[in-house]
Amino acid sequence: MARQAERVEPVLHNRLAVLRAERGLSRQELADALGVNYQTIGYLERGEYNPSLDLALRAAEHFGLPVEAVFSRRPFAPMSAQLYAVTPRPGEGRG
Amino acid sequence: MAHSTAHSGITRIDRMSWRTRRIVAVVTLLGLPAMFAWSTFWLGTTVPSLLWGPVSFVLIGMTIVGSFVLYRYVRDRADMPGRRLDERERALRDRAWILSYQVLSAVVVAGAVITGLTVFGFGRPVTLDGGLVNALVLCVGVLLPVLPAAALAWIEPDAVEEA
Numbered sequence: 001m002a003r004q005a006e007r008v009e010p011v012l013h014n015r016l017a018v019l020r021a022e023r024g025l026s027r028q029e030l031a032d033a034l035g036v037n038y039q040t041i042g043y044l045e046r047g048e049y050n051p052s053l054d055l056a057l058r059a060a061e062h063f064g065l066p067v068e069a070v071f072s073r074r075p076f077a078p079m080s081a082q083l084y085a086v087t088p089r090p091g092e093g094r095g
Numbered sequence: 096m097a098h099s100t101a102h103s104g105i106t107r108i109d110r111m112s113w114r115t116r117r118i119v120a121v122v123t124l125l126g127l128p129a130m131f132a133w134s135t136f137w138l139g140t141t142v143p144s145l146l147w148g149p150v151s152f153v154l155i156g157m158t159i160v161g162s163f164v165l166y167r168y169v170r171d172r173a174d175m176p177g178r179r180l181d182e183r184e185r186a187l188r189d190r191a192w193i194l195s196y197q198v199l200s201a202v203v204v205a206g207a208v209i210t211g212l213t214v215f216g217f218g219r220p221v222t223l224d225g226g227l228v229n230a231l232v233l234c235v236g237v238l239l240p241v242l243p244a245a246a247l248a249w250i251e252p253d254a255v256e257e258a
Binding site for chain 1: 180181182183184252254255256
């Protein structure tokens with residue numbers, strides 16, 4: 001709903017949903033691990049809530065990743081695209 | 096650190112949509128004042144007395160049932176200090192209290208402006224009789240405690256389904 005999304009602060013993008021799915025965690029399980037309400041995980045995943053630094057660090061720590069791998073101010077590229085991206089060799093792609 | 100909340104026993108009230116919650120909040124807050132307004136209007140008209148009771152009952156019922164629904168929806172999430180909430184819930188509760196204060200301020204200022212206009216603008220006296228005091232005391236006593244719950248129900252986004 002558009003009016004629900006009224007917000008002043010910029011959206012902080014995150015990979016929580018992907019990481020949670022990868023590890024087969026439910027929202028409740030992740031919420032229990034981070035000490036928050038499971039609804040908060042849902043709002044984070046929907047981009048409707050920006051976490052505090054403490055919560056962001058706890059989430060990153062839980063997944064064993066640097067915080068910038070979980071949260072970003074810019075939209076994340078799909079993980080598959082990053083994993084399998086072909087780096088052009090020098091000289092390639094030039095006429 | 097805040098603890099998580101088990102989400103077992105979720106009812107239809109917990110799943111109320113944002114739009115429904117806003118309607119319930121408005122209906123709850125307007126029911127009792129509307130009942131007093133209706134009673135005042137009825138005293139000055141020839142509307143049959145048989146109509147007064149059912150209409151008043153419906154209006155006051157709006158506030159009673161609405162308050163129950165709002166308290167049931169919000170539970171203790173609007174309480175200060177309340178149970179341990181996580182950071183999002185605390186932020187939402189604080190926003191609800193700020194909104195409550197803004198609504199209360201607006202009502203008080205509007206009341207003062209209307210009274211001032213009536214007395215000084217139109218030169219008509221405003222009598223603070225027993226009926227008016229009774230209405231004010233009841234509205235303040237019933238609606239003021241509901242205000243934070245209504246504000247929280249008003250601002251909270253739709254719930255997220257478990258996955």
